[in-house]
Amino acid sequence: MTDTSSDPSAETIAEAVQAIDGVHSLHGGLFGEVATYLPGGRVSGVRIGDDGVDVHIVVRTGRPVLPVAEAVRAAVEAITVGPTHVTVEDLADVTGD
Template identity: 45%
Template sequence: MAGVSAQLPGQPSERPLPERVAAAVLSHPAVVRLDGGPFGSVASYLPGRRVVGVRAGEGAAAGEPVEVAVVVRWPAGTPLPELAEEIAARVRGVAGERPVDVTVADLVPAPITAPAPAPVPGALAEPAGGGPATGPGPAGTPGTRLA
């Protein structure tokens, strides 16, 4: 097959490590985006481009950590230390058992989903017209239907 290459176990991917780390981190549902940190210092430089939010070198010494800076949705339903560990586990799945430093650079409010209002006991049923009229408004303005 032309253009398709099989990946053998133990062989590195064709994509550079920083791009694979970025994809793994962005696949976490609480991660909104990667962040470059102060002065954009968390980044990996590749030929003709850079990966912001990930600092990881190919073939680096086993002790060199992979650094990741993220912006997450909050509340995420998970305490931040556990969330950071979940993200680090995804990075280790791509980068191996290297140390991983995860920095939560910012929080973004999670969308609020309002629960449906509970029925009020003893409330009157609405007429078939779609709800009661509100009656005259302030300063004699006509009322409007709410529903």
Template identity: 50%
Template structure:
């Protein structure tokens, strides 16, 4: 799929709402980003041949669960979606699994 679904802002919003995701992450050197006129969308890199999403995982989700959550949030695209779990958020006191 092409068009609005490849909008990095739309992808970022969908990924932030995924259950295993605490937030987006720019990568070690801020390299995971899409540059737009006058700004950047950190944590989502849209390229002609792939989409990369870098996230902060929400404990206790596993890397595999987070990858599944992110790909489900993004939905089917016309290119591969790579998911990087760059960090984990600590459990919060109100988290029933902690």
């Protein structure tokens, strides 16, 4: 079950993740199943549950994947309680970005 009343909000977590160098975007999973549902919308790529926070990301090519994933985990765990599970779903070739 997804907890939509947790502090910080899924939006705050998403902002923290997207501010990390090397993160291209959040990713909703193969079928869009990784999300937190809110009144009037949803935050794809962040799922807050009883067993912690799941974050699914797309990493920019040319960035080291493991350090980016570890930076995401550390950033989320700094603002939440419980474990953070980070999944790298894809790489994004963003030449000229």
